[in-house]
Amino acid sequence: xxxxxxxxxxxxxxxxxxxxxxxxxxxxxxxxxxxxxxxxxxxxxxxxxxxxxxxxxxxxxxxxxxxxxxxxxxxxxxxxxxxxxxxx
Numbered sequence: 001x002x003x004x005x006x007x008x009x010x011x012x013x014x015x016x017x018x019x020x021x022x023x024x025x026x027x028x029x030x031x032x033x034x035x036x037x038x039x040x041x042x043x044x045x046x047x048x049x050x051x052x053x054x055x056x057x058x059x060x061x062x063x064x065x066x067x068x069x070x071x072x073x074x075x076x077x078x079x080x081x082x083x084x085x086x087x088x
Contacts (some may be wrong), residue, residue: 049086057087 022037024030042050059080061072066087068076076084 046086052083052086057083059084 021041022034024034024038039050042053057066059068059072059076062068068084073081073084
């Protein structure tokens, strides 16, 4: 079944234009198109967020799902808390 690209983002006269996350349909031929769109979408949210997407983050005592306990979150500095929030 062909993918309808018109449903990825709202129409040009919509008040939500450009805010909807582009969805990858699994077709390798459209991957580069999707990657460019998702990059632009993420950079539009926060310019440092793409670095987190590509590099990931690690904190001491982080579990396998990327979460910290409440006690360990309280030990983070303000900058680390900001990065942790972006990570999620």
